Amino acid sequence: MINESIYKQAKNALNTSNENLLDFMDALPQMAWAAQPNGKVIYFNKAWHVYTGITSGTTEGWIITIHPEDSSQVIEAWRNALQKGDYHIECRIRNGTDGSYRWFLEQGMPIRDEDGKTLIWFGTYTDINDEKQDQEPL
16 A cells, blocks of 8 residues: 555656646747647646636636638647647737737647657647738738
8 A cells, every 4th residue: 555645755756747737838929738648728828817817726718719711620730730749830820808819839849758659739829910011911
């Protein structure tokens, strides 16, 4: 039987580690997210909530923030990533304050165990709007 004291220490260490990870993600200057192995988003950082205007702690319904012309491509890319493990797409995301859209490069990578099984996904959105604007023909 596991010593109760050792169990409590391990549990406290795990909780502290999780809190540190969330603090780190919230401190990032770019938007970030985490998802379960099956693709269900379980976390968006503060930058994402501030930009999109979606209530802090909410992870459901994120697709409404994606431009309607991009949403089906985002969903398809995410489905493919869950099978193949490589996720990156350029899409427009709505600013919750003024309703405008900006281009972002969204990238995600799975964290896998020693057997290759996905444990969790982590991803970021990088603002590429200025670069996209510079590419447009005059």
